Amino acid sequence: MAQYGEYTGVEMLDSTSMNITQDNISKIGKLFPQVLTESQDDNGRLHTAIDFDKLKDILSHELADGPETYEFTWVGKRDAMAEAGRPTSKTLRPDLEESVDFDKTENVFITGDNLEVLKILQESYLNKIDMIYIDPPYNTGKDFVYSDKFQMTQEEIDEATNSLDETGKRLVKNEKSNARYHSDWLNMMYPRLVLARNLLKDSGVIFISIDDNEQANLKAMCDEIFGEENFVVNLAIENNPKGRKNSKFVSVNHESLLIYAKNIEITYPFKSVVKKDDLLKDEFGYYSHGKRVLVGESTNDKANGGDKDYSVYYDGNSIILKKEKIDEYDKKLIFDGYKIFKSIKDGVLLENTYTKNKFYELFESNSLLFKENSIYEKDRNVYKQQKSLIKSTDEWDLKTETAAFIESDFDSKKLFSMPKNPNYIKMLLFMLGLKNAMILDFFAGSATTADAVMQLNAEDGGHRKYILATLDEPVADKSAAKEAGYETIDQISRERIRRAAEKIKSENPDKVGGQDFGFKAFKVDSSNFRDVYSTPDSYSQQDLFESVSNIKENRTDLDLLFQVMLRWGMELSLNIAKEEINGVTVYNVDDNSLLACFANNISEETVKAIASKEPLRAIFKDESFANSSSKINLTQIFKEISPMTKVKVV
Template sequence: MEQISKKHPNTKSLDLIDENINKIKSLFPECIVEGELNENILLQVLGKDSHTQSDRYGLNWAGKSQAALFARKPTTSTLRPHNFDLNNQLDNLYIEGDNLEVLKCLQKSYIKSIKFIYIDPPYNTGNDFVYKDNFNEGLKSYLEYTGQTGQRGTKNSANAETSGRYHTNWLNMIYPRLILAKNLLQEDGVIFISISEEEYHNLKLICNEIFGEDNYRNTFIARRHDKNINTQFAESGLATLNVGYEYILCYSKSKDFNFSPSYREASENRKSTGYWKGFWNDADRPTMRYDILGFTPESGQWKWKKEVADEAVQNYIDYEKNFSTKMSLEEYWKSTGETKRFIRRKLTGTGKNKGVENWIPPSKGVLRNTNLTDILVTKKSGFIEGNFDFPKNTDLIKVLLELSGIKENEIVLDFFSGSASTAEATIEFAIKNSLFGLSYIMVQLPESTGDTSLPKITDIGKKRINNVTNHWCSQIENHKHFKCLQGYRSFYLDETNLKIWEINYEELSSLLDNFVDNVKENRTAKDVLFEILLKYGFPLNTPVDEVKIDEKSIFSVTSGALIICLEDEITIKNVEGILELKKVLDSKSTKVIFKDSGFANDLVKVNAVQLLKQYGIDDVKSI
């Protein structure tokens, strides 16, 4: 039986460096020399001069290389479940913890699985919190901050503009998180990032590097609330004006993504009144240049193909001749089914179109562009309890969801989830669009609120989700069919549950006595179960059945694809019960994991492996 030792890949999150090297090896094997990547050979294969790479255009800062390496360094951290019933199949997740470590934990289980990411990171205004990442310690820094290591939790620190590392600290915070986020996006996935002017330009350069300039889609702007703070100084002159909007950067994972249309409500006049617009545009297509009412353009093109335009010309002639004295063009268009097109020519017209115009009919909605200033950036929600200033407007996030074209059974992720505005927006968007399978993953650092009733921001977020869920479950009859209304599985970041995966080999002799049981004290079978799921690449919403075999608890994952036994005093009779369970589940391929110290004796352990292999289960491991 193979024991999963410290160096085994299933003790850590996905090793992104090894993954990348293996991809290079498959494409350019000559670049691997004595088992190591030779960067100079790789550059030569790509036709690059290795001596000029440092001169290329890009954004550089102190700590960038270290931040990138840390992002790709696997972690042994795990996500421990809060109390929830395994029998309740919940697809939504709420995770408490430093999002850098959490994103690493999710790499195997959710790689290329997320359709939509929205984040609202700290803007680096000089007053907001910036994560103080320690690239040498990672999880240790987080556990100290949250008081989980017996030390006093530290207070959130502002990234003061007087700090010499003002931009550097922020860049080192956001850079590794975006590297990891990209891996989670599916090929037609998209990320939206809210940001203000302090770091907009730096963020765009970072995203160009991580996602690729070709995958930059748009920068949207949304409106801030008006501030009157400058009014008192207006008469004496103002050095700067109040900023009235924020940016939302949008990048796709690949060229496979396309926006879906989104419409804002039209004005009352626009809903009832059409207007005329020039029929010419400047795209150079000679085949789309033809005669309309005595004029053929010499450059550019008409908007529609000839047969459609000819019909529209005739439609307007018919209207003018037979109906113009009886009704308006809007009334005629409505009476004929709201489908007719119209073209006319004003003989006094000038310009490229020489008076040729097409009629734009009334519309209830106006196709959106990047100007989202009809929507406020922040908006209070009636579902929020506790102290939380300036929550993101769910109306804004719902527009972004609409633009993303998110579909049934896809996943929304927000790893700076704050008060959980994204969760509320996802729930309400799913209900409105009958997306029964839409689900969400929220990740948030448990920052202190100073409120004894809801002492952490994560308490505010979870309470808000509960309030939203309860409200909509009371409002709609078919609420049980919506995944987003089922509630959520709650997890929190912590060290691995297993002692042997954290061995310091320099202190090995003093630790051996502790390994009679590899599982740490105060860790439950569910803790270990979900760590195994993560390290094996199973999503955290994977169906798990707990069954009893001779009073021993056995976890069956995805109908027997993985069977986990973490009990003590395992006998051959228990192993035979596992074989019977596999037979009942009719699983074509089964992996089995035991606790290494869980067998009654070594003879049982040896015979268990042989018995399982005899019945076709070759993948048997212990932890």
Template sequence: MTREETKQEGQQVKARKDLVRENIEKIGELFPGCVTETAGQDGKIRKTVNMELLRNLLTEKGEDEEETYSFTWVGKRAAMAEAVRPARHRLAPRKELSLDWEKTGNFYIEGDNLEVLKLLQRDYRGKIKMIYIDPPYNTGHDFVYRDSFAMDSGRYRDLAGGEGETVPADGRYHSYWCSMMYSRLAAARHLLTEDGVLFMSIDDNELSNLLKIAGEIFGGSHFLACFPRITKKAGKTTEAIAKNHDYVLAFSKGDSPKFYLPPHTDAGFKYADEYVGERGKYKLNQTLDYNSLSYSPSLDYPIELDGEVFYPGNSCEKYLERKAGKHTRADWAWRWSRELFDFGLKNGFVVVKKYENYSRIYTKTYQNARIVKTDSGFAVEHISRTRAISTLEFVENRFSNDNGKKNLLKLFDTSVFDYSKPVALIKTLVQYSTSGDDLVLDFFSGSGTTAQAVMEQNLEDGGNRKFILVQIPEATAPRSDGARAGFQTICEIGRERIRRAGEKIREEHPLISGDLDLGFRVYRLEEGL
């Protein structure tokens, strides 16, 4: 083989490798859970495709044969197939149940959420900025989401490979739950924008399973956080351990989720000067001099200001000793170089505080401005000072179920829905992850808390967010407060809550509410295409 032929063959091999890498990247964008990393013979880590998992996602069959994937359950293959099976229903408008049909951009959809998620793909694929769901916690055997992959106990026992008491009594219900969540999350992922975020409330009954399911669908690297949330204050319990919290899980669709961080709240920003309009208030919490851990002669110089001469450590005698070489490794110096000090003084970042027997130089820390280094020197940069979102964000009592109940009591004479999440929780999630005219989806919408949270956040920051709520028309329990109040289904509670929440906003904010979208269009899932 000639040198030229060898070169051409090498180029062809490289081109094939590049093509394989590109194809793996494309598969990863569509099915992130199918791409994993393996070590080659040379020890290098490479991305590869789990072909078994990819084949399961692309097949239309739902056979429950022996499965080898590390995280599995009876019915998983059928759940995968169900997620990609075309919708078999349509959405029928119900104008008589709607509010401001002609004007509103909000939607309330009654029906099985899996079918609805499939139908939403046509118009909302890649357009939802935030999804919040509060799925059933699987604390008992009452399960209203009976998909086509559901099975009776005999079929479950056959597939699980056990007889009689060798199969856990609750295993079938865990399988139901996992299958139900898998197919819905797989369908929901495609609705998110590339910078979109999914939030899910869950307790410890299915926490580990939900983490694995979402990690497989969204990709493990797209797990963002597990926020504990207080559910109730410590109280009486017959158990040794009182469970007073659940969790909010957060996953992103892409590598760069967009968040709107909360402003930095610091009572120390209490002083104002001539720059307050552009820089905000400032605080004085640092002197210019400090006892440096690593002494630098270039940061040790006299400053003449307001007729006084200042030295690091407030002592001319000690300054002269340092300059004579009598300094320690850790000794007094300025925090700023001479050039930075001159710029800071000229631009209002320096202040002298006079005490009874001495004076000290302080530097200002502004809310919305700071000094930055440039190629030509220094400049004032305007910033929006924010704080990071803490994983302990939701341990305050205002995020508890007690406040969720109080939210309902402000709209109804009784608590018409059990365990409703507080508006403050979802409103905070909306605030942190959306803005402007972003879309928010909740496909386990329950009493409609998400709709109220979106409307209230729009009121607060002038946004024009829209919500899409989905709820299966589950009957209210016969002796529940909701049933006693005349509501036959959870959907009736949800619709009425949105109406009353909107009316409350209009009553309390008549001058502002006219610009808000407080209506909603109702659709019902019906058979046929």
């Protein structure tokens, strides 16, 4: 293995996640290169930075100045904003035993802190998610919030939480007596929403369930993160028709659903969730009811001899337009079977809605609806617009009391506190209207989102995929979950998915084999690689000379492969084929998008065989090459055989 700092001609793969702050600095630098400078971190490394004084000079006329500027702020906001830009060295390790149909499924289930998960996914799923649905803690004073604590010392954490939790739990109870009651919740949500926005497609949307405890603050925060112009609606969801009996003044029977678009100008219109018989269309694809009167009794102005003054003669197949007085009509056309339409109100002849040319154009496009005394323009909207109040119906039962998933000895309402109704998530997926959507839920809890995705796919033949993330939070002692043998929340979530899949398959036997009922399970863990190369000062010279591997013990080839895929921005669901080349194992990801070989010894012939496949990327273990010259040779082989391949070692 080459010594640290020795030139080998092949690049080491960076083991940390995407540095969003540096990426943003790069974007600013492209607009204003004169503001770029350098700064030195605590380890003496130089980084590109922004000279804000120069940037202020350039934008001085557009910068808000003084204390009286509009802003939404809270204690800790600056740290929350910085946290969103900090990279992580964590990675995802595959858990084959907990997975279902690992080799074929495109669904993903991740156990771990969702802040770390969102950072890890930044490169692989940047601008790739169609829809995000989350049901975060509502901050009722009885639930918990994630205790990120940003860059606090351990002593500061202990003082802030008044706790020395030996289990290392990431959740702390947020009681209303806490002086930072709202701030703690906002600090928890802010970086997660910033990172979530990065993952959305430009046409993507995010749905966030919330109640009145934080609805106003969440709206203000989302206006800042997503842009007020991208606010779609605050839906009122009637999930408790009887109302809460413990309310002092008003019996609350709904919760809120905030919806934001990444870019509202290109987001697809929602499908309406009204009953299907309200959506009947005619043979030409228009809604059967009339939208507006074009000819007949209307509120138009009095006829004045212009191009909107005409009578319409219609025989069921053709039309003839003629300019006539109120009491004139063509006897011959009437005799030939034409019916006459005029715009008359209170004995006065009115002008029609459109000019003759426009009226002929609508007739040619089958956009006219002829009634007894009037002619209407058909409703040409692609969808009927969804109303902002959604009530439970026979088709969409949204009630919380009917939310349980019950299958044999598994009852989601007993195992979870207030699980979401799968019909509710199904309704949102239906509203989205995309049968091939990729769905993300990083507060997955009871895995209702996965259940809803599988149900709707079975019903309409869709191929929606999901990515779920939840904590391995221990279940409460003496709880139904504990008595059932579960130790952590994520265990229950995965079991819910397995049982829901079996139930859907038994109820839809014709869909078995055609739908994806599996999931790849992953767990957040530390990097598979020792940090020898990025922080050499923390290792002695003796360590560097004696080290035979920069890979941690008990890490498998698949562990390494998925960390490499994540760092190279490749999706976790990509197909992975295992091949044998000259007696060593090679992993082929997405049909030559990546070839990975982690064998301990790789011959020159094997390198040439891999290069001859001309992959887009190739990765090898650093220790697989005896010295620097062999790695230089690796580079030369690819330059000669497959010069377009990106080659790195780990």
